[in-house]
Amino acid sequence: MNAQIARTACYALVACLTVAGFSVGTEEDQHAAINLRIAAQPLDDALQEFSRQSGVQIVFFSNVSAGIRSPGANGSYTLNGALEALLAGSELSFRIINPRTVQVFRNE
């Protein structure tokens, strides 16, 4: 009897974790944690790496990132937090087009 309860509890826990793991990809929740491990590098590469690790789409006019380096990001971030970290030190801003797509632009 105990073993059964334990097993059911395990399945439930796994189910919860699985749902939580997918939550970054859902439309509604852009406050979910994104885990990142991005080294300092040219911004173009850092943003591509961000997309690969988070699944979030990224787009910007190519001249916007010219010559700019990103300090990188290591840890757990919200979507806003992640972009702020990656763009820290630059004069660039970002716009969340939708929970799965971000644009980086220069403030003119």
Add this chain to the structure above:
Amino acid sequence: MTRERELTEAIGEQASAAWEAFHGAEQASAADHREFAEWIARSPEHVEAYLRVARAMATLKSPSMVWPDTSAEDLIRAAKASPGEVATLTRGESPGIPVRARSTRSLHLRYAYALAASLVLAIGVTWFAWTRPQQFETAFGEQRSVLLADGSHVTLNTASKIEVDLRKDHRIIRLIAGEALFDVAHDPLRPFDVYTGDSILRAVGTKFDVDVRPYQTTVTVMEGIVSLTQGLAEALPRGNTPLLEASDRVVIGPTGPGTPEHGVRVDSVTAWTQRKLIFEHRALGEVAEEFNRYNRGRIVIESERLRTEEITGVFQTNDPVSFISFLSEIPGVRIRSDDDSGYVVTLDEAGNQ
């Protein structure tokens, strides 16, 4: 086709014709019987063939089934030893109905023959399919992974088509349309060639992508070496053929190949295999066309100025809506839907910057 294969196929056809005569037609005439007897008696191969076909048809329901418990050789010997029984095979009884045969042995033989005929038909059809070049294709928006008999792996992108011809001493893939990523299994005895348009790409244990468009073909090498020759002859590459190495890319236009680029970022070329598009300094017009390869609702950018603006980014192939949302944020841009669930993008250039 070799002589041996021609014969096997011919016997197969005859065996299945014999099968048809006995189980397909409403009424087999005495002439059919005679013809069949003559054919069967002509060679042990015929008997064997018919035994195999009959087995495949699995019409034998007799509990005292003789074949395959009895070897083909014994059955053939039995058939040859008693041609009289063969000639008097009667038909019209289906296997489930009790049959009053002249002898138990002839009943078993009849069923055995029926099985043999079926199997020859099955073998004939399968053999026929295996030794012809095989085609693989994807529909619009579809992607497909194919494992070839030599262990090579081909991934097909949207609306693509290949024909695979694996021969004893040569492996030939014709890329007829679209885009494919080739992961070639090493086989020093059999060169691996991709034929596309007028070009022959010979792989030396490599991974490379070939993208065929109406106006040009682009070849990018991920690993290994690929040699490129022009012309349709099946000649081995000569001394001065360009060799493409990992991270090289060449665009083949109407006048032939351009100068190869080096140090290309290969993950953007293979991003499609994960249903992603990675753009680095790509013109918006080209980006729209990429989305149009995967989505029926076409994006058309009417403004020439907008079309030439370059962007960098990462998108899913199936999310053109997000791309359209991005475009709509650009000052002066207007987006309207067209009748086929597509988008027309214009730029209001009159002083809106």
